[in-house]
Amino acid sequence: MKSYFSELFTGAWSLIIGLKVTIKAMFRPIVTVQYPREKLEITPNYRGHIDLVKDEESGSHKCITCGSCMRECPSDCIVVDGEKREGVKGKALTVFTLDFTKCSLCGACVEVCPTDALDYSNDYELAGFTREEFHFDILKRLEERA
Amino acid sequence: METFYSILPELIRIVICAACGAIIVFGNALVMGYAERKLAGHIMLRPGPMEVGFHGILQLVVDGLKLMGKQLVVPAQADKPLFMIAPLLAFAPVFVPLLVLPFSEKIQGFDLDVGLLLILAFASLNVLAILIGGWGSNNKYSLFGAFRSVAQNVAYEIPMLISLLAIVFMTNTFSLRDIAAAQSPVWFVVLQPLAFLIYIVAMVAETNRAPFDLPEAESELTAGFHTEYSGMSFSLFVLGEYANMFIVCSIATVFFLGGSSGIPLPYFEYSGAIWFLAKVYALMFFLVWIRWTYPRTRFDQLMNFCWKYLIPFSLVNLLITVVMVKLI
Amino acid sequence: MIVFQYIAEALFYAFMILTFLGGFMAVRSRMLMHAVLGLAVALIGVAGLYFHLGSPFLATMQVLIYVGAVCIMIVLGVMLGNTPDQLTTKNFSGRNLLLALSACATGFFTLFITIQQTKFAPAAQMVGDMSIRFVGENLLYKYCLAFELISVILLTAIIGAIILARGGREEVAK
Structure with a gap:
């Protein structure tokens, strides 16, 4: 009989405490970010799809068209091609595409690159209406950035 | 034609009552739908609807239009007539209690001496609607929601009635206007705090x-009895729920918070409705507040609370009231 | 005022049709659930008739108790049972139909002949205003014994329910 009443009072008291918590929360400023209106700074550690690194000295990329990334890719989504040009050592990069619909973001290509020409991009706003929109031309993206 | 003119005022009165009822039901759903989402947002430290209109004030209008435009899907195995009748049955009876509510001394549809009984009778039809909808959907979730709804409503109707009965003993009438008028010096919430608490919980x-909200427990029953409903038939259930909230809060106002009494305003016989609505919406705010504060009870806890706490306490309260009324 | 009378007349027939249709649905429906809902409709119609007869108290109590409580309890019981099976069996066929018809005819003609031969006294004038106060005072002073005896039926029903429930539990325990 004693526990019957004590349960009632402790229960009621806990309910009042709960109400106090929520009424305080109601007048606290909101903490959520209104996404399309305001955006948070993305962390540099974010591992998005791959991008070619811009070389500060030459103003271009560091790719030597070795094709390691293409071979290493478990989903076969990278295509790299180059051609021999006059006065340039090695092959010059002409095609670097990524089929992001198949990419599993494993990062093997970045790991294997001998010249550190690849890095993860910070691009997270990826939405599109067709599959083709995700066949990225990485080389073109680099030129657009430059 | 004299006869026609003699009943004309009464006819106009009926039309006005019906129109006001519709305005209250739909307007209340708009206001409460918006307020609930806004308050829920701010309790969770987020802003709630913000996009349509200033601070999302037109959100509910847009939602209503969307719901009207949606297709009414009837499940293939459902009991079609029952499935279609249930939302109507949930929505239509809410107009009747509005007719007898005394919004102020002079604003009242009809003053019946069975006012309270009328409200309770039509409120009990809501359970039937939930049952029909849950059974007619031919869906396990809906059926479980309907079961729970009945067990819960039947159980909680008892403490609700008994706590109100204590007030009826004190005032000697079922007429809502007389009950509201009987508490001109002190509100009954002061004289009957226990009955008020019990009524709030039962409400x-x-x-x-x-x-x-076990009948529509999202986490275990998808959406409970209205799992299969879409578009307008779903929104009729929601409209009915908000209108029922308005009605139970109005009863609490009339029985415990002095109806339309308050600080006198000019033309108080009519403007008392402002106080009435203020009290009703304060109670509705409380309902929203506790909805976003407490987690859902388990079913055995729900039943235990009713049968072990609310009913004994309300009976003791009734007994004490009767003795006091007899002695004084 | 004649318009009011027409409205009242129309309401009377509306409630009568509602009661009749509900009853027909209750009897004739092959789904048990529909039958119970037909019963609910019939009871709402009866409540309307009470209202038409000038007793809002009785009408509201009819809705509150019969529709709001009794029907819901029956529906709950029906929902626990298995209903769709009953669709396959037809009750009214062959010998059953004949028996049912003869039973109905007997009942109908017995009542019909009795009613025909009875000389009805004019209905007693309605005394009192049928307000709650009037009904309550009559129930608790004038017809107190009848009122209390009816409550004994409820008590019996409650005891019966408890006995049934207990018996069921013990069987499960074994």
Whole structure:
């Protein structure tokens, strides 16, 4: 009989405490970010799809068209091609595409690159209406950035 | 034609009552739908609807239009007539209680001496609607929601009635206007605090709202009895729920918070409605507040609370009231 | 005022049709659930008739108790049972139909002949205003014994329910 009443009072008291918590929360400023209106700074550690690194000295990329990334890719989504040009050592990069619909973001290509020409991009706003929109031309993206 | 003119005022009165009822039901759903989402947002430290209109004030209008435009899907195995009748049955009876509510001394549809009984009778039809909808959907979730709804409503109707009965003993009438008028010096919430508390708890359970929203427990029953409903038939259930909230809060106002009494305003016979609505919406705010504070109860806890706490306490309260009324 | 009378007349027939249709649905429906809902409709119609007869108290109590409580309890019981099976069996066929018809005819003609031969006294004038106060005072002073005896039926029903429930539990325990 004693526990019957004590349960009632402790229960009621806990309910009042709960109400106090929520009424305080109601007048606290909101903490959520209104996404399309305001955006948070993305962390540099974010591992998005791959991008070619811009070389500060030459103003271009560091790719030597070795094709390691293409071979290493478990989903076969990278295509790299180059051609021999006059006065340039090695092959010059002409095609670097990524089929992001198949990419599993494993990062093997970045790991294997001998010249550190690849890095993860910070691009997270990826939405599109067709599959083709995700066949990225990485080389073109680099030129657009430059 | 003299006869026609003699009943004309009464006819106009009926039309006005019906129109006001419709305005209250739909307007209340708009206001409460918006307020609930806004308050829920701010309790969770987020802003709630913000996009349509200033601070999302037109959100509910847009939602209503969207719901009207949606297709009414009837499940292939459902009991079609029952499935279609249930939302109507949930929505239509809410107009009747509005007719007898005394919004102020002079604003009242009809003053019946069975006012309270009328409200309770039509409120009990809501359970039937939930049952029909749950059974007619031919869906396990819906059926479980309907079961729970009945067990819960039947159980909580008892403490609700008994707590109100204590007031009826004190005032000697079922007429809502007389009950509101009887508490001109002191509100009954002062004289009957226990009955008020019991009524508040039972009121939350009767309107199937959190923490007693077991009939539509999202986490275990998808959406409970209205799992299969879409478009307008779903929104009729929601409109009915908000209108029921308005009605139970109005009863609490009339029985415990002095109806339309308050600080006198000019033309108080009419403007008392402002105080009435203020009290009703304060109670509705409380309902929203507790909905977003407490987690859902378990079913055995729900039943234990009713049968072990609310009913004994309300009976003791009734007994004490009767003795006091007899002695004084 | 004649318009009011027409409205009242129309309401009377509307409630009568509602009661009749509900009853027909209750009897004739092959789904048990529909039958119970037909019963609910019939009871709402009866409540309307009470209202038409000038007793809002009785009408509201009819809705509150019969529709709001009794029907819901029956529906709950029906929902626990298995209903769709009953669709396959037809009750009214062959010998059953004949028996049912003869039973109905007997009942109908017995009542019909009795009613025909009875000389009805004019209905007693309605005394009192049928307000709650009037009904309550009559029930608790004038017809107190009848009122209390009816409550004994409820008590019996409650005891019966408890006995049934207990018996069921013990069987499960074994």
